[in-house]
Amino acid sequence: MLWLWILIGVLVFLLALGVFGYNRLVRLRNEVDTGWANIDVQLQRRTDLIPNLVEAVKGYASHERGVFEEVTRARAAVQQAGSPGSAAEANDFLTAALGRLFVVAEAYPELKASENFLRLQDDLTDTEDKISAARRYYNATVMHFNTAVQSVPWLLIARPLGFREREFFSAEGDTAVPDVSFPR
């Protein structure tokens, strides 16, 4: 009789642990999804700004076709990226391509002084700042989620219930999360 009670007790404990663990993993996963949505919004905003920017520069420097093509290709790559890692990589390409576009723009003082161009440039800088802010939050949520999925005892329920590690938003070789840990 005693053994039966012990068995029931253990089962109830395991069930409670399972429910708690499942809820925790769901919450962490939702945070990751929210974090990704934040990045996505900003990436979208960035790619939306680019056609106008290309048009503005074309008006003054129509012969620099190579740079325009490169920017357009990089923009398409960001839009088509299927995972956080590849999106980060494409976004880095876009940053590099835009850098070259702005070097081209340097040679045209009239373009540089035009209000339209200045506003676009300002908006782009703002978007880039926001992408890096969103990336800090997203990568932190991914780290929490991945740690939970990989650690005992949640490890035991994570796989069977379909919780998989998420990718960081960073190109390969990047240090994803700067280590800022606080003693509590």
Added chain:
Amino acid sequence: MTLQQQIRANRLRSLVVVAGFVALLAIMGGLIGLVFDPSLGIFALAFALIYGIFALMRSRAMISRLTHAQELSPNELRPLRRLLENASIGAGLPVTPELRVVDDPAPNAFAAGLRPKSSYVGVTTGLLRTMPKRELEAVIAHEIAHIRHRDTYLMTMATIFAGIIALLADIGLRTLAFGGRRSGGIIAIVLAIVGLVLAPYAALMLRLSLSRRREFLADAGSAEILSDPEAMALALRRLEHDPTTVRYADASTSHMWVESPTDRVDTTRGSIQEFSSWFNTHPPLKARIAALEEAGGFRLPGELPADVAFAAEMGL
């Protein structure tokens, strides 16, 4: 401690604070009822309830008025608004809080609001004129961390309760001093006086002990949001060097600011120091800088960087 645990711990503490205040209120109502008339005790509690509900509904506007914060149109101070937007994105807040500016030469900032969605962050013009961009961003992130940790919610509740208790004590003491029917014996009256005199201090202590620990957590939050613990430490060091105090500083709102606006005077002698540290709303800046240095594994240089202040950089 993860963020969620921190928020949950804060909710639990809010519950304890509310329960503590309700108990204090009940004791005070009981004392008033015991000494004068039971109906007066009930009346006082009913009054407290109505006042509390009203204060809760009006808390946003009230705090705004107490701190003399001005609302801004979306196009004003765009660069500043962007810093706020970036900090709230970095913190994962669902919306960017409103931005308000307090016209005051002392560098300081505060956050207020019951929910993240209805919160706002106030900065003084002095802060904009003193801090370079990097440090200003750290201060703003510190305020965002307060909102994210639900500190502003807890503080608003505590402020309202402390206000009610002070008000009740005042009513009780005045009634006692200027006659009124007394039904209790002499012991009850002595008890009532002691209770009514001490209650506001008990409320104050409860409120202050809450806000001090939170400052360390918000500093840590700022470092995490920006991945830059040094920026927050530099900002605190700069505040330490700055001699001006907030003009509109009011004891009732002092716990809301990034740096305590009221207790500027450093008391060096032992016993006075002990006593004053109990009544301080904020831990000393040195302790906060030291905590950041330890956590981030760096040492602040003796000299502050001679960067251009944000206001000058933006031509404000």
